[in-house]
Amino acid sequence: MLGASPLQPRILSSFVGDYRVIRSTRHLHQPFLHNPGRKHVSMQLSRSFSGLTDLLFNRRNLDELPGTERKRLRPGKLSPRRPVPAGIQRPPYVKSQKPPGIASGPEVHDQKGIDCMSASGRLAAQVLEYAGTIVKPGITTDEIDQAVHQMIIDNGAYPSPLGYGGFPKSVCTSVNECICHGIPDSRALEDGDIINIDVTVYLNGYHGDTSATFYCGEVGDDAKNLVQVTKECLDKAISICAPGVEYRKIGKTIHDHADRHRYGVVEQFVGHGVGRVFHADPVILHYRNNEPGRMMLNQTFTIEPMLTIGSINPIIWDDNWTVVTEDGSLSAQFEHTILITRDGAEILTRC
Template identity: 40%
Template sequence: MIIPKSEEEIELMRESALVVSKTLGMIAKEVKPGVTTLELDKKAEEFIRDHGAIPGFLGLYDFPNTLCMSPNAQVVHGIPNNKALEEGDIISIDCGAIKNNFYGDHAYTFEVGEVSKEVKQLLEVTKASLYKGIEQFKQGNRIGDVGFAIQKHAEKHGYGVVRELVGHGIGKTMHEDPEMPNYGKRGRGKRFVEGMTVAIEPMINLGTKRVKQLPDGWTILTADMKPSAHFEHDVALVNGEPKLLSTFDYIYEALGITSNEENQFKF
């Protein structure tokens, strides 16, 4: 069942999402060769708690950490560890926080030092596909319209679109209805309603769309061990249009990046 939110609830959710945004902005300064994902995880937990929130992933479905840290061929749900990041790696960092009894949840794939042109293009296309999907989250459209837009843009570049993992509704629980696949057919699925809040999150692979899971029960890998990218925003349907609850602005400020990609979706 879709749970529309009131204007007041959407504003509270925006506060939760911005805790995550600020956490990822802080982490952006720390992602470099030699740092371990476990070190980053500890910094994130401390930062979230210092900002009056609770880590949203820690203990959720028994997940053991604050961040999902997924380098290179790991798609999502990687568990932080003591292995140091290396020059040329990429690392997808998914973060959640609870504030005002609402969840914030979004993700960004970071470059570790200098990465190859092939991998850099994967990141650029995956992030662009996120915004292609967000554009379709509007009054009159359906779930399939978002998935179709993401799939079309990613597959146009020859990439694999993961099927087994999808975006989702979000609110007082991390995963609400509806599921938001990153593939689909236009005009299919549930129709969007005013006040909906969702997490849209393309997971796009450089090679095959197929994935596998490690014995740890969490980590998802590409079947061909080629790199994967993951970008995610929390979005609300306000006055029939998509409005971002989250932002990458804090990341861009930390990395010295200038971007206007979010402008059309801001409140």
């Protein structure tokens, strides 16, 4: 994920039923979530914020999405935690059930490390590709989790999200307005949905991290365009990566392309170093910024832009994981783990 930032966010928050509304005049930098000024990264939003204030939120309109027949996303029932065979290597954070501190310094590898990262990235890509093939109306996100979990352990790897800070499932499934960190549950996918599936595997001591947004059945043009432009943002960002390039150019590239299509760029969640640890320096911001730092040869990190059709303000559910758009507008995300090479960047999470 990311490193400490000098930016101190001012957050205005209110707690309303199943939702926490979060607005920020500055930006929280996180891959799952990073609290600037503290060496701590979590898939979870902290329950304690600075500058708390109450915000009015109309519960009567929670299900209403003007101009569409689509209903707002609602949590379903969770199945029991799925077991992992004893012989499979676990990441260190699994035993503690607490989000680990962010690793200082970038993930830069020797040849053995590159080989291991290539293997974990390739497996993550294969799992994601398979998960995409089972997306169809009527399948539940829990069934997707079951398929992902089984394929990962069948290949001798550990599903990295499982037990990360207490996350209960093996994959993140983010449907429609869910920006990220959707927990697989009993909700069945519906015709016209879009779903981001975020897969990370821990294989031979190295994490490979990737995600993509898939269509479920017949999807409308608005959703298709959003998904296509989000993928283009990732592709364009990767194309400018090389040794010595400033990280900030990633954000400018993504933001410029999103602006051309009038989509919003979510600022609270970012990319991160990945390798021997799940989340490490550097922070990869997906929006225009002036943060310092340059890419290094043999370094690995993720780029994972999240775009929205409408509001970029996030709401966090009471499960302390699921993040949705404030106005219920669609959100899409794509992610790759890349390796900085002499010639540019190699995508490790590609089949």
